[in-house]
Amino acid sequence: MIEVIGLTMRYGGKVAVDDLSFTVRPGLVTGFLGPNGAGKSTTMRAVLGLEPPGAGMALVNGRAYASFPRPLRAMGALLDAGAVHGGRSAHAHLACLARSNGIGRDRVDAVLDQVGLAGVAGRRIGGFSLGMRQRLGIGAALLGDPGVLMLDEPLNGLDPEGIRWLRELLRSLAAEGRTVLLSSHLMNEMALTADHVVVIGRGRLIADCAMDALAGRFQGEVLVRTPQAERLAGVLRAHGAAVVAEDGGALSVRDLDAARIGVLALSEGIALAELSPRGASLEEAFMRLTEESTEYRTGLPEAVR
């Protein structure tokens, strides 16, 4: 379990994390989301004890991470896959980490195999691609067979096969009862991987809920099928809806909920063949949740504003 309790982190006069509290529970994959500069990496560094908090605390299984005599056995973390000694081989890098954490050498070979680097174990890390470095960083996080994993942008640089591999790995680790926290800006992938989401913006908590509940909070469109599509579209538009005709004669309706559409159709004597609310996608929900707290934003071109 990871507990972030009233955490505040400052850089000079700037508050990067602002009285943030949330708990990452075992048995689930928890996605950590937020716009650029929201404070995700800063929070993760605080969990690792790399920087002292201005206020509050972050605990791993009820203790400060730095207080574990063999930290890699408690929690494995990947923060910056580039931060490794390029002159060493992948095997030497993991063997060195294993030695300093009292982890048997057999784990080094097992982990290299698990992350798909067994064939390049003797090669210098300096010649590795970004995806290979990510796999190595994930291997380092898994080395101590820890009950808790915390990964910052682990999908960066992974190819589609690698993304799928990591999704299945993280889901199986959570199914074994481990605690898994990962950040990513890839919303479609996050929607497939995470059971739970913590969303922050400008260092503050915006949402902490089940993945399904997040998308469900925002009404998406309603799909309507009727033999009198054109007439119904006119009625709905007159009541403020945005209506788009889809292929196959269906209507995609926004700004009116399904119950209201049903009542309007009934009052006009229009028969409905289908009336299906569709939840918002994670990406839509994320954009709506964080639109107030996006620090870095580009202006939209005039044409699409």
Ligand SMILES: Nc1ncnc2c1ncn2[C@@H]1O[C@H](COP(=O)(O)OP(=O)(O)OP(=O)(O)O)[C@@H](O)[C@H]1O
């Ligand atoms: N070492 C540092 N010195 C000064 N300011 C920093 C430092 N690290 C982070 N910040 C600032 O703290 C805020 C939070 O940054 P952080 O990297 O934690 O965000 P993030 O959510 O991980 O962003 P991203 O999605 O872009 O990686 C930002 O405003 C950032 O500029």
